[in-house]
Amino acid sequence: MNPSSSGWINKFGHLVKKESIHFPNFDSLYQELKRNGFIYGIHLDICSFIDVEHELTEDEIAKINLLTALYFTFTLEKGETDFDLFVNTVFNYYQSLDVAKISFLNKILSGKQTESQLEKLLDSRIYLGGTAFNRAFGNSLTNSLLYVDILIFQIYLQGSPNIMRHAQLLEYVTINIAYHALNSKETKKADDKLIQLLDSSLTYVDPDKANFDGTYRDLxxxxxxxxxxxxxxxxxxxxxxxxxSLDYTESEYIFGLGSDLEKSKNEVESVLKYTTEFFQKNSSKVAYLNDKNLAFQFYEGMLKNVSKLILRNSKRLKKELTESKELVSLLSKSAAKELNPEEKKKVQKQLLDIFKTIPSLAIFMLPGGAVLLPIFIKLIPKLLPSAFDDNRIEEN
Incomplete structure (x- = not known):
């Protein structure tokens, strides 16, 4: 399954129908989403029943986990596994929250099928801003409050009125808890990055304009x-x-909050222990915890996204390359020694001609796109055989 290509929701539906082991309750679903990082707004892994051919990027993991969480919330709440009914229900749910505004151009590109429109909609929930060009260079922002969508969806399925107000309340309380948890700390520098990320991920409420009676603890x-x-x-x-570490002020805050949430001291201690172990294990994978300089972050993001573009188009590229013996010869030569200026110019021209035939590689045609060519050349050995359509459903 390739969540960056059309048809991935239909492929997910096909895979989930074949899955015999479902989550028996919401607790098991919540814990799985927590293990994968989704609850924390950190997208590390997906459920094992989903088969993917390529290594997934953070935004792709986020999309798969969002759809997984929505689907199993639907099945647990309604006792229903009809995938078409689920797709229509989710689409109507987002429409009721006024976040299902798909542009006229996207409607033309995706057609009238609800699944195609939902793919565009889920894209909009993951990418909070920025152009496709910025995303390709690693500057996209992944929504870190996606689990709020699941909590609201559960309320929606129960038939609760005015779910927009409930959505605003959930986000408002969440961001206030994060603010107050930060203010309970003696040192706040690193956590400011997390607060900024959460704040920029708000969809339903503006904290400065929120109109709720009482403090967040009253709420x-x-x-x-x-x-x-x-x-x-x-x-x-x-x-x-x-x-x-947990100093006195933090301890006072977190256990006081636990009491307000009707959690026992043992429950709070258990959650603190789990959080500590999770981030000790995964801290190197969490972007906002890494103090890498901007230049390195830029290159790293560029490498990841260009790699994805190359590997996802590997079959087409292999076909184009095999038809250009001179180019293959020069690329092979470049792996062993430096090409002369004339050869480099020839490689660049022929590669750009190939990229013109593959729409998703149009980034190479943009001004400055040629600087990505060394990355492409580096990735040539990884062009292994793959299915032309990652979301094709094999019929038995």
Whole structure:
């Protein structure tokens, strides 16, 4: 399955129908999403029943986990596995939240099928801003509050009125818990990055214009579900984790919040321990915890995204390359020794001619795109055989 290509939602539906082991309850679903990082807004892994051919990027993992969480919330809440009904329900749900505004151009490109439109919609939930060009260079922002969508969807499926107000309330309480958890710390520098990320991920509420009666702690008395309370506690523990210790002020805050959320001291301690172990294990994979300089981050992001473009088009590229014996010869030569200026110019011209035939590689044609050619040449050995359509469904 390739979540960066059309048809991936249909492929997901095909895979989930074949999956005999489903989540027996919301607790098991929540814990799986937590292990994969989705609850923390960190996208590390997906459920094992989903077969992917290529290594997934962070945004692709986020899309798959969002759809997985929505689907199993639907099946658990409604006791229904009809995938077409699920797709229509999710699309209507996002429409009711006024986030299903798909541009006229995208409607033309994706057709009238709800699945195609939902693919565009989920893209909009992952990418909060920026052009396709910026994304290709690693400057996209992945929504770190996606689990709020799942909590709201659960309320929607229960037939609750005015879900927009509930969505605003969930985001408002979440961001306030993060702010207050940060303010309970003696050192705040590294956590500021997390707060900025959460703040930029808000979709339904503007904290400066929110109109709720009472403080956020008063709002905790609202009839939130157990899973919303679990999420609030996880977000608080996430915020105070960074310095890997719990001082008196932090302890006072986190256990006081736990009490407000009707959690026992043992439950709070268990969540703190889990959070610590999770981030000790995965801290190197969490972007906002890494203090890499901007130039390195830029190159790293560029390498990841160009690699994805190359590998996802490997079959087409192999076909084009095999038809250009001179180019293959020069590329092979470049792996052993430096090409002369004339040869480099010839390689560049022939590669750009090939990229013109593959729309998704149009980034190479943009001004400055030629600087990516060394990365392409580096990736040539990885051009292994792959299915032309990663989302094709094999019929038995």
């Amino acid at each position: 905790l008395k609202y009839n939130f579900s157990k899973y919303a309370k679990d999420y609030f506690l996880d977000m608080a523990c996430l915020t105070i984790w960074e310095d890997k």
